[in-house]
Amino acid sequence: MQNLTENPAGSLAFAWRSTQNRETAYVEIAPFRSGPDFSELVERFNAEHHQVYFHGLTDHYFKATVGELTPDTRYLVRVGSDCCRSEWFEARTAPEAFEPFSFIYVGDTQNDILSYAPRVYRNIATHFPDARFVMHAGDLVLSSGDDDTWGEFYEAGSWLFRQIPQFPAPGNSDHNRWTLEPVDTRKLYPQWHATFNLPGNGPEGLEGVTYYVDYPGMRLISLYSNFESMADDRHIYIREDLRVTHELVASQTEWLENVLASNEQPWTAVVFHHPVYTARNDRENEWLRNEWKDLFDWYGVDLVLQGHDHLYSRGHGPDSLETGSVPVYAISLAGPKMRPADKNHTWFDVVHEGIQMYQAIHVSEKELRYEAFGQKRELLDAFVIARDSNGTKHFTDLWNN
Numbered sequence: 001m002q003n004l005t006e007n008p009a010g011s012l013a014f015a016w017r018s019t020q021n022r023e024t025a026y027v028e029i030a031p032f033r034s035g036p037d038f039s040e041l042v043e044r045f046n047a048e049h050h051q052v053y054f055h056g057l058t059d060h061y062f063k064a065t066v067g068e069l070t071p072d073t074r075y076l077v078r079v080g081s082d083c084c085r086s087e088w089f090e091a092r093t094a095p096e097a098f099e100p101f102s103f104i105y106v107g108d109t110q111n112d113i114l115s116y117a118p119r120v121y122r123n124i125a126t127h128f129p130d131a132r133f134v135m136h137a138g139d140l141v142l143s144s145g146d147d148d149t150w151g152e153f154y155e156a157g158s159w160l161f162r163q164i165p166q167f168p169a170p171g172n173s174d175h176n177r178w179t180l181e182p183v184d185t186r187k188l189y190p191q192w193h194a195t196f197n198l199p200g201n202g203p204e205g206l207e208g209v210t211y212y213v214d215y216p217g218m219r220l221i222s223l224y225s226n227f228e229s230m231a232d233d234r235h236i237y238i239r240e241d242l243r244v245t246h247e248l249v250a251s252q253t254e255w256l257e258n259v260l261a262s263n264e265q266p267w268t269a270v271v272f273h274h275p276v277y278t279a280r281n282d283r284e285n286e287w288l289r290n291e292w293k294d295l296f297d298w299y300g301v302d303l304v305l306q307g308h309d310h311l312y313s314r315g316h317g318p319d320s321l322e323t324g325s326v327p328v329y330a331i332s333l334a335g336p337k338m339r340p341a342d343k344n345h346t347w348f349d350v351v352h353e354g355i356q357m358y359q360a361i362h363v364s365e366k367e368l369r370y371e372a373f374g375q376k377r378e379l380l381d382a383f384v385i386a387r388d389s390n391g392t393k394h395f396t397d398l399w400n401n
């Protein structure tokens with residue numbers, strides 16, 4: 001697993017797991033060569049070991065971050081130990097300054113992952129091989145699963161997860177159903193914290209779920225939205241001993257405001273699981289709108305990327321400051337669990353049902369171009385946000401025009 005660091009131009013982050021504890025686990029890195037003759041250039045960095053005991057199984061996880069690298073440079077990397085190592089795979093640092101780049105956004109994979117998610121990841125890898133990272137809007141795995149659900153996730157992403165950094169936000173199904181009685185208790189899978197090597201710059205207690213990265217040109221923000229029912233009848237935990245409280249939610253919103261207020265990047269994308277505007281008639285997320293929407297409007301967030309509804313929709317909110325501006329809200333899904341949209345909702349301009357999708361976002365100084373695809377690579381949505389010399393944003397719908 002490769003992830004973005006806080007300094008993507010100068011460092012690379014990796015995490016992996018094994019059924020056995022390898023005392024000498026490490027990451028090895030070398031400057032990229034087209035041929036195999038680079039052994040004298042290899043540098044080795046020891047990995048941190050984490051142990052996860054879950055449903056009778058103990059897995060060993062490892063993390064290593066390599067720094068002092070050259071911006072916009074390809075490297076060859078492998079991870080493991082003396083006995084068992086990965087293949088040499090490619091990794092690439094970000095440029096030091098803004099250069100045009102593309103990234104991918106996907107929604108829930110969640111159900112029957114190994115049967116249905118691989119073709120999405122393969123389409124992403126072949127359609128957009130130069131994408132710089134993949135954003136996940138939560139529900140990567142199944143809430144009622146055992147460790148196999150994480151095994152399926154790893155195998156589904158395969159070498160794509162090693163070669164392209166993943167930028168995940170946790171969904172409700174990334175929490176395991178711990179107990180139903182006397183209190184419905186859900187805990188973020190311990191595998192989450194072990195699987196990803198994410199920046200620790202979130203608010204205290206929310207490290208590893210709430211974080212941001214400045215990829216040159218765009219501030220990327222992951223938020224924790226799983227606080228929909230902090231009533232007495234449900235307890236939600238981020239770690240074994242850390243229950244989500246109203247104070248924690250408030251500290252995240254305060255953190256979000258600081259991160260948006262200090263943003264010097266021309267573009268901003270926020271990813272989290274529950275939609276600010278749902279497209280389902282059996283759902284309503286007013287609590288989320290109350291918490292964050294005004295901040296998104298005030299600070300001019302460009303993209304709000306979400307999942308959870310098991311369909312695709314895109315639009316401006318019904319109570320947006322100004323239709324045709326930002327933010328643009330999108331909901332997508334990559335997995336097989338499908339739900340119908342409520343056509344009475346008026347906030348979205350595009351809706352698709354029953355299609356596994358992926359989105360490519362192309363970012364340059366003057367415009368952000370968004371495209372959504374089905375698995376035949378058919379275009380299913382497109383829009384552009386242009387940015388003029390004053391920094392003012394202008395939205396153009398390419399799908400409905």
Ligand SMILES: [Fe+2]
Nearest residue numbers: 139171172308
């Ligand atoms: Fe969900």
